[in-house]
Amino acid sequence: MSAEAGETGENHWADLERRVAALEEAVRGWGRPGGPGHAGAGPVGEQEPSGPQAGAAGAAPSSASVPEPEVLWALKGLHERVEDPGAVMLLGHVLLPSGTRAEWQEGALSAELLEAEWQDCAEALASLGHPVRLSILRRILVTPATAQELVGEEGVGTSGQVYHHLRQLTAAGWLRSVGGGRYEVPVARVIPLLAIILGARR
Structure with a gap:
């Protein structure tokens, strides 16, 4: 360029x-x-x-x-x-049931997004493409949880399967490990995650 x-x-x-x-x-x-x-x-x-x-x-x-x-x-x-040609904005503010407050605003020109390398987003998006992982994320947004607590949830699978899902979500940045072996959604990912769910419902 x-x-x-x-x-x-x-x-x-x-x-x-x-x-x-x-x-x-x-x-x-x-x-x-x-x-x-x-x-x-x-x-x-x-x-x-x-x-x-x-x-x-x-x-x-x-x-x-x-x-x-x-x-x-x-x-x-x-x-x-x-x-024109316009821009896209991502913004929101939420107080989660866990007590975590997330406020986020981000914007980009549409031309910039169309010129970007979308394949760089593949890992983050692909990690969400599993019903159990989405259930895990929703559960953890409500209250941070350990792997063993997640195993007790209906439909999430065995401990081995849960750990596999947690590794994938952590590697993609949707989860992080905190004290006591608990997992949480990073604050910077709360609004983007909810926005993806909102967009997918259309």
């Missing part, structure tokens, strides 16, 4: 970072009383978007599941800050 092309890419990325920072600042105001995303009946976080209407442009909002007055407020904010 030429020096000129490299400088152009850096400029685009710097511009995206500035715009993402502006979007992040705007997002902070959605749940404030009187703010664009304030639902009136309580914090926006208590009314989670669900189903196709949460992400499909033009879909009718459901008053029981999405914050008013706008359903696609995050998408609208991204449109206002990033020109």
